[in-house]
Amino acid sequence: MTLLxxxxxxxxxxxxxxxxxxxxxxxxxxxxxxxxxxxxxSLRRKLGVASKEMFYHGYNSYxxxxxxxxxxxxxxxxxxxxxxxxxGNININDVLGNWQLTLVDSLDTLIVxxxxxxxxxxxxxxxxxxxxxxxxGVTVQVFEATIRIIGGLLxxxxxxEDKSFPFGDLRPRNYDDKNLLELAHDLAxxxxxxxxxxPFGIPYPRVNLRNGxxxxxxxxxxxxxxxxxxxxxxxxxxxxxxxxxxxxxxxxAVRALYARRSSRGLLGNRIDAASGAxxxxxxxxxxxxxxxxEYLLKSAILLDNSSHLDMFNAAxxxxxxxxxxxxxxxxxGDGRPPLYVNVELTDPDKLATxxxxxxxxxxxxxxxxxxxIDSAVCTHAVYFALWxxxxxxxxxxxxxxxxxxxxxxxxxxxxxESTYLLYRATKxxxxxxxxxxxxxxxxxxxxxxxxxxxxxxxxxxxxxDRMESFFLSETVKYLYLLFDEDNYFNINYGKYxxxxxxxxxxxxxxxxxxxxxxxxxxxxxxxxxxxxNNTRANINSCNNLGNFEFGVPLKExxxxxxxxMVGLS
Numbered sequence: 001m002t003l004l005x006x007x008x009x010x011x012x013x014x015x016x017x018x019x020x021x022x023x024x025x026x027x028x029x030x031x032x033x034x035x036x037x038x039x040x041x042s043l044r045r046k047l048g049v050a051s052k053e054m055f056y057h058g059y060n061s062y063x064x065x066x067x068x069x070x071x072x073x074x075x076x077x078x079x080x081x082x083x084x085x086x087x088g089n090i091n092i093n094d095v096l097g098n099w100q101l102t103l104v105d106s107l108d109t110l111i112v113x114x115x116x117x118x119x120x121x122x123x124x125x126x127x128x129x130x131x132x133x134x135x136x137g138v139t140v141q142v143f144e145a146t147i148r149i150i151g152g153l154l155x156x157x158x159x160x161e162d163k164s165f166p167f168g169d170l171r172p173r174n175y176d177d178k179n180l181l182e183l184a185h186d187l188a189x190x191x192x193x194x195x196x197x198x199p200f201g202i203p204y205p206r207v208n209l210r211n212g213x214x215x216x217x218x219x220x221x222x223x224x225x226x227x228x229x230x231x232x233x234x235x236x237x238x239x240x241x242x243x244x245x246x247x248x249x250x251x252x253a254v255r256a257l258y259a260r261r262s263s264r265g266l267l268g269n270r271i272d273a274a275s276g277a278x279x280x281x282x283x284x285x286x287x288x289x290x291x292x293x294e295y296l297l298k299s300a301i302l303l304d305n306s307s308h309l310d311m312f313n314a315a316x317x318x319x320x321x322x323x324x325x326x327x328x329x330x331x332x333g334d335g336r337p338p339l340y341v342n343v344e345l346t347d348p349d350k351l352a353t354x355x356x357x358x359x360x361x362x363x364x365x366x367x368x369x370x371x372x373i374d375s376a377v378c379t380h381a382v383y384f385a386l387w388x389x390x391x392x393x394x395x396x397x398x399x400x401x402x403x404x405x406x407x408x409x410x411x412x413x414x415x416x417e418s419t420y421l422l423y424r425a426t427k428x429x430x431x432x433x434x435x436x437x438x439x440x441x442x443x444x445x446x447x448x449x450x451x452x453x454x455x456x457x458x459x460x461x462x463x464x465d466r467m468e469s470f471f472l473s474e475t476v477k478y479l480y481l482l483f484d485e486d487n488y489f490n491i492n493y494g495k496y497x498x499x500x501x502x503x504x505x506x507x508x509x510x511x512x513x514x515x516x517x518x519x520x521x522x523x524x525x526x527x528x529x530x531x532x533n534n535t536r537a538n539i540n541s542c543n544n545l546g547n548f549e550f551g552v553p554l555k556e557x558x559x560x561x562x563x564x565m566v567g568l569s
Contacts, residue, residue, distance in 0.1 A: 030556055037551035039429035047436055048483035052113050054439065054452075055476040058467060059110075061450040062102050068129065070101035074451025075465040082138045090206075090218055094141035095148070095468075097209050100130055105148050105473035107156035108504045112477055112489060116167055123156060123180065124172035132187050137210040139218070142194045142203050143226035145187060147291075147501040148469060151233045153184040154240070155503035162506070166488055181240060188237055188246055195230075195249040200276040201256040203227050220274040223288035224267055228257045231299040231308070232499050236509045239303070242516035247303070257292070258311050265318030267292070268345045284323055284342035286357040291500040293319075294366050301369075302497050304510050316370070322348035330378035331555055337562050338378045339399065354400040356382075358393040361414035362500075365421040373425055377553045378562070380422055383415050384434050385566040390458035391441040402567045407457040411446060411467065413474030413502060420478040424493055428553045435482040442475075474502030 058072070066072040069079025082096045083089040095101070103122055110119040157180040160170040190212035194204040197214055204214040205222040230250040238247035260278065261267050268278035269288040285293065293315060300309035323343055327335035340363060342352040361383040367376035386393050393415055394404035416438055423431035445461045446452045452471055453463040481487055489496060489504065496504050552559075563569075 032556045032559060033552055036430040036433050039432040043436075044432060044483050044485070047432075047439060048480065050443075051439055051476060051480040051483055054443070055109065055113055055472060055480065057447070058451050058472050058476065059106060062106075062467070062472075065450055067103060068100045068125075070096040070098065071469060072102065072451045072467045073465045074448045074453045074467045075463060077450040080466065084138065087139060088218055090141075093138060094206070095144045097132075097138045097140040097145065097149075098134055099132065099149055099209075100126060101148060102467075102469040102472060104130075104152040105469040105501065107152055108159060109472055109477045109502075111156075111159055111167055111170070112487065112504075113480060116170060119156075119170060120172045123160070123170075126153075126183070127172060127175075127178050127180070130183060132183075132190055132209055134210065137208055139206050139208050139215040141206055141226070142191045143205070143222075143229060145191050145207070145209075146230050146233045147499060147503075148473075150184045150187055150191075150237065151499050151501050151503040152473070153180040153187075154233060154236055155499070155505060157181045157184070157240075158236075158506055158509070159504070166492075181237075184237055185241060188234060192246065192249060195253060198273050200273070201249075201252040202271060202273045202276060203230070203253055204273045220272055221270055221279060222273050223270050224257060225288055225291040227271065227273065228254050229291040229295045229500060231295050231305075232302060232497075232505065235299060235303045235305075236505060236512075239509055239512040242513060251305070254292075254296070254308065254311070258315075261315070261318075262345050262348075264322055264348050265314060266322060266343070266345055266348060267315065278345060281345045282342050282352040283345045283348065284352070284360075285319065285340050285363050286342065286360040290359045290362055294362065294500055297366065297369055298497055298499070302505055302507060302509055312370075330374045331558060337382065337558065337565060338375065339382065340379070341399070355396045355398045355405050357396045357406075358383075358409070358412050359414055361393060361412075361418055364418035365414075368418070368421040368425045373422075376418070376422055376425075378558070380415075380418050380434075381554055381559065381562045382566070383418070385562050385568055387415060387434075387438065387441070388563075389566055389568050391445055391461070392455050392458040394458045397566075399565070402565075404458065407459050408464065409455040409458050410464075411442070411452055411454060411471040411475055413470055413478060416475050416478040416482075417498075417502070420482045422553070423482055424490070426553055428551055430552050430554075432482065435479055439479055470501065477502050 061074065062072040065077045066079030069081045071080040073080050080096065082098045083092045087093065104126060107119060107122060110122060159167070160175065190209060191207050193212055194207045194214045195201070198204055203222065204216065204220055205226060206215045206218060207213060208215045231254060234246040234250040238244050256276070257267065260276065266283040267289070268280060269282050270279040271277065272279055293312065296308045296312035296315065299305050300312060319340070323340050324338055325341055326338040327333045330338055340360065341356065344350045344352050364376040364380035367379060383393055386397060392409035393412060395406035395408050396404065398405050416435065419431050419434045419438070442452060446455060446463070448463065451467045454466045456462045456464040481490060484490065496506055498504060
């Protein structure tokens, strides 16, 4: 079975789940069921308008007050770029490279909200003025350069080059003379040395943007997600250029990391790219680890990489065995709710921490993509409960003491993303209610006169003067798609996949290399699938398609249990 067929089967499975006993009913005996079991069409339309307004409030403010700087300071209404005075300020400079970040990151969101003219204008601005050979010589993080800039440029280029022209002509003027693919290619060449010069194939974390060499001044320490989540963007680039060097380098990094799994099949977090040694003894699914597993599955689908699907299945099996605590099923049985925790890498019978973090909210979306709807429902419910308690997801939350360990919320998209994907999979109106609460709380607590601000504390709601680019590229995009049922990308949901930065990649990338005149040779030696080689998650989920009998995905007793777990009355 090819991965294309596997993806089609997943799409069909999701279609089936959308249509199993999900008609809105009224007259339920509980407040929970009556609140979440239906959603008025008129309210959904209003929220679609409100989410589009949210995007434009952030985007227009960025263009007015910040462009061409990388980010908007939404309190002082100014721009923010790389800290050239303190090159070692990696908290800023890992992301901000004086490369028009928010505009690049927002390109495909402009298409999602239907603004073709602004898309063409924005792409034209980038083509006219963006250069990675700038005088500042900024050092940037390879991971951020890849998922935000290369990904944003490639996604926009692929939309422009779609020969079916679903949005009309997207080409900016003189696109034949210079295009976004060329810019992505230029940047990829500048980060490639970090992958190719590493002794173990584990990418060095940073490169100097001007000269395209690995920069070792600030540490060679990287992480599982940072080193192993380059395959979608670099793989797509290779297919479009008929040059496998980028895909091969990204795949080599994945293999090098996967080879360092523990005797129990687990992977760590922080790793030294120079020595290939893990630097901590923690394994889990949160920050520093999350997108590695996401890209194993997504590269299997987008790039037809069978060995990555094998790795994904084995890695998730180990996670289910050692990282998940609580009862075996979300909607069945006794015991505490399922929860994925941080365990010791070398002895997963021991806890490494008592906290979970905000990035782990993306796990529910990954579980949807793998077909494990039952697990996704409970994973999502934990983070929705946290949202309801704090009106934002704290960066870290201690599940033992039930208090935040890190209180800030930088407008992260992971809960909105999982909410959207679970709605596409189940069509339960519950998730429309979740999206409504997210949208209303962001407007209540994060909105400023010129944008949306990070919450320095979800407890006090004190704001911080930063609007990260992923707010427009992901958070608002997923909210808008949740409410805009007739959106082109919803109607054609099975033809695209979202990157970890929310960039939209058509599945046609898979076959793009077929036009290459000299052939296309990958270093990956995966095998094609037999009919029996499905994921364990897909097999298990087939028993759970009737969980949404009354339009709510989680039985009330379990919903209340999770609320109590996070400290909601």
